[in-house]
Amino acid sequence: MAVVREFTLPDLGEGLTEATVVRWLVEVGEVVAVDQPVVEVETAKALVDVPCPYGGVVTARFGDEGSELPVGSPLLTVAVGSTAPAGPGAGGDRTPEEGMGEAGTGTGPTTSDAASESGAEKPGGAAEGSGNVLVGYGTSAAAARRRRVRPAAGAGTAEPTRAQPPEEGPVPVISPLVRRLAREHGLDLREIRGSGPEGLILRTDVERAVRARSAAGAGAGATGVAGAPGAADTYGMTGAESRTLAYEGLPSEAERIPLRGMRGAAAEKFRRSRQEIPDATCWVDADATELLAARREMNAVGGAKVSLLALLARICTAALARYPQLNATVDMAANEIVRLPAVHLGFAAQTDRGLVVPVVRDAHRRTAEGLTAEMARLTEAARTGQLGLAELTHGTFTLNNYGVFGVDGSTPIINHPEAAMLGVGRITARPWVHEGELAVRQVVQLSLTFDHRVCDGGTAGGFLRFVADCVERPAVLLRTV
DSSP: OOEEEEEEOOOOSTTOOEEEEEEEOSOTTOEEOTTOEEEEEEOSSOEEEEEOSOOEEEEEEESOTTOEEETTSEEEEEEETOOSOOOGGGOEEEOHHHHHSOOTTSSOOOHHHHHHHHOOOOGGGOOOOOSOOBTTBSSSOOOOOOOOOOOOGGGTTOSOOOOOOOSSSOOSOOOHHHHHHHHHTTOOGGGSOOOSGGGOOOHHHHHHHHHHHHHHHHHHHHHHSTTOTTGGGSSOOOHHHHHHHHHHTSOTTSOOOOOOHHHHHHHHHHHHHHHHOOEEEEEEEEEOHHHHHHHHHHHHTSSSOOOHHHHHHHHHHHHHHHOGGGSEEEETTTTEEEEOSSOOEEEOEEETTEEEOOEETTGGGOOHHHHHHHHHHHHHHHHTTOOOGGGTSOOSEEEEOGGGGTOSOOOOOOOTTBSEEEEEOOOEEEEEEETTEEEEEEEEEEEEEEETTTOOHHHHHHHHHHHHHHHHOGGGGGGGO
16 A cells, blocks of 8 residues: 655755755656655755655645745655556645645645554664655655644635644744844744744744734824824834835835845845954955966967966965965854865856855865866856855855956955955056056956954955965966975
């Protein structure tokens, strides 16, 4: 007899708490094998093909393409032990809420229900395993799940039952973003009814509570303090609530673009960087004529071509070897500066899906040719959405070549939790005094944005001056070889 197993969205690593369904790779009624990719999701880091740890017939899918699902919510159900396509009543596409609170006329018991009702186990206590390992599921038997309470058979398919948050015990929240949003608005999560699976409180639930309280506060304030001096401060609302009211007054034809996936992750990182890091920026113009000439000579001898970005990356690693204070991060919990032994160099890459920062591992150990090859590989993977989590995380310093956009300078935002970023503007012909004579030279503006907690201006200025010296006289690099 086939047993219906429920496959939930696993923890995809790096503390990610949600993902957006991009494309379903299987249909309801289709037979799937163990570890077969069943859905493509977009996390805050990358596109990920999620493999299913069960083999059998897909009986239901949860979430339409474009919908956002929290970690732990149902993705699909699979009839294990059945190879016949599911019938018309098998379920089809449903929302996670519909799957969590359906009446007994649905697809049948889930694994946890079946186990609790019949006590059936495989011989030796072993469960069917998966060769793929993602955080949250893998080769071992799945952990026992709480049995879900289903409504009585006479309840039909009315609105799904939503669990009330317990008066005591843990609050049903997974996402730290949801907790922070509630904290910023002074909301008690225990008073919010969650609309997610098993009463899980989602971001939309908190936003709905904020809007409801703001509307109530605005109505109360309008009857007593309208037109009074400083009335905006007497509504009893926080600044965030006031902004919510302002947003609700925007024209209905205004376009709203959800801040989620990679775009949302970037926005959160920018906000956190500006909020936590006391940054400062210094900049200098440098004559890049000799660096361009050196690159031409390198590429004239044959073999793999060396990119200009790779030469700048090589200069960065040499400068960080001389000024290791900038290859660091600040541990806020321990109140310590942590200097890192290896240089994992990130570089900004603009793609159709937004800004990403691929990371070259152990950049300090690579030659100019090696850096060129690795940066080209990562850039192509970024454009096609094939970067893995390991290629997008744990950078220690970032190189930002905004000159490709035709601009001279910028004050970039530090890639939190790193301590510094080197910015490179466009290289353009400008009048320059060279060897006592006025000449037309190829000039670039370099900027360094740094965390003032990890070093003072002297260190930052020394780093940037060394970079400029290497750009103007590439032979300086020979001292570090």
